[in-house]
Amino acid sequence: MSRVTVFTLGGTISARGGDAARMTGPEVLAALGAPEDVELRDFRRLPSSSLAPEDLAALAAEVNETVAAGSGVVVVQGTDTLEETAFLLDLLCPTERAPVAVTGAMRRPDLPGADGPANLAAALAVAADPACRGLGVLVVLADEIHAARHARKTHTTSVATFASPGAGPLGSVVEGTPRI
Template sequence: MTVHTAGVVTPTDLGAYAIDGLPQVAYFALGGTIASVPPAPGEPAQPGLSAAQIAGSIDGLDQVAQIDGVDLMKVSSARLTLEHVLQLRDAAAAAVDDGATGVVVSQGTDSLEETAYALDVVWDRAEPVVLTGAMRNPSLLSPDGAANLMAAVRTAASPQARDQGALVVLNDEVHAARYVRKTHTSSVATFQSPAVGRLGWVVEDRVEVALRVPRTPPLTVPADVTIPPVALVTMALGDDGRLLSGLPDLGYEGVVLAAMGGGHVAVEWVEPLRALAARMPVVLASRSGAGEVLSATYGYPGSEVALLRAGLLRAGGLDPLKARIRLQLALAAGVPVTEAFATTGTSSGPVTTPTR
């Protein structure tokens, strides 16, 4: 195995990973539970393991692929930013240019659904980027990180994962970044795709992709661009929306509204949202967790019809977190927001069964 740290390439004592005939998989370690251990017995875990240590602890990994491990950064997932995602995209693209069959990224699971979707939006290669992590750190009973990394490497090396953009693999399940969500704070089965279900699974030494999602045109976002701030506002019972009018003065350049149900708010929100949409893009999403924002079902004040007529843009089937990512990246890329949300991929075509 080869490990890169701060631009220096050094051999490790993990054995000969470059085995003829095996696919090459680039592995980028960012920290998170999979890399976390207690600094002393009885203390809370924190990131400390390197890519070499994580990969080197997994028996048989060297029989699946040639692993090129990179300690790109070591941060908690709550500290990751879109600037980090663009840095990761460029590093992954360079690895593919150097011959990698696929790319694996391990990170904390708290923001994994967001970084996975952001990578999916800006990834323009056929080779897959597979994100994984762990819910139980290595010091706990039945830690899941090793199994998740093995499954992720198998997926990244599989021809079935090509042309699927960014994927999320944990608990031996393969999910599309566009649909996956973290649904539980501690369960090893936390990652689910409520709208479409898993795309595939890993069983024994095989990757089986049963469904495929249509890819959307990637957004071209330079690595050195300034990411515009976008607010995420949730409609809640009894909230009168008083914070809406203050968003422009706080420097926000866009807003995602997590509305109730199919895209509904209290009537008091309509005019403030209309005024806001006249100054910046406002995207209408649903806080429900699955399903598309409606467009023509309800016509009462505060309905989706009223909000779309007020100038809000429909998020389709993107949940609020992913809609915010897409809006930020579209603004950073200089792409018209109406165009960016017309091609989210959530309603452009069905999930399909692969042709064997």
């Protein structure tokens, strides 16, 4: 596996029950069973609707530095503005040196069928795979890989909410292996 850096921003994937408290980046990775060799940047702890343009500009700058150093990137955030963040990163962050994947969760960690662990595992696999370089920023949820420029949230509660209308997914993650 190539080196991967995870930027946590908050969102449902880090929610503690029904209150507004958010888990820290280390808590999210530990709760979701992320590999220990992943570098973590506990970037923000906000609902995605609270991310400001300044937050996203700072994120893009750090993602660019990380990719330039040869590390794949996973951005973990809430799904309310995930498609906008992914699109902005796609405009500002080259992916020729390393893949960049954006992911989140539709169900909190304390609910049955929480999708966060599987989405994070799939995004880590994509960010570590050299075959995913140069594809632009990728949205990875429900084992599907979408180009950020086409990805749309199509449902407010379904774990299979992200789609690429008119284009379809670029690929999928099958048993931990990205297939483009």
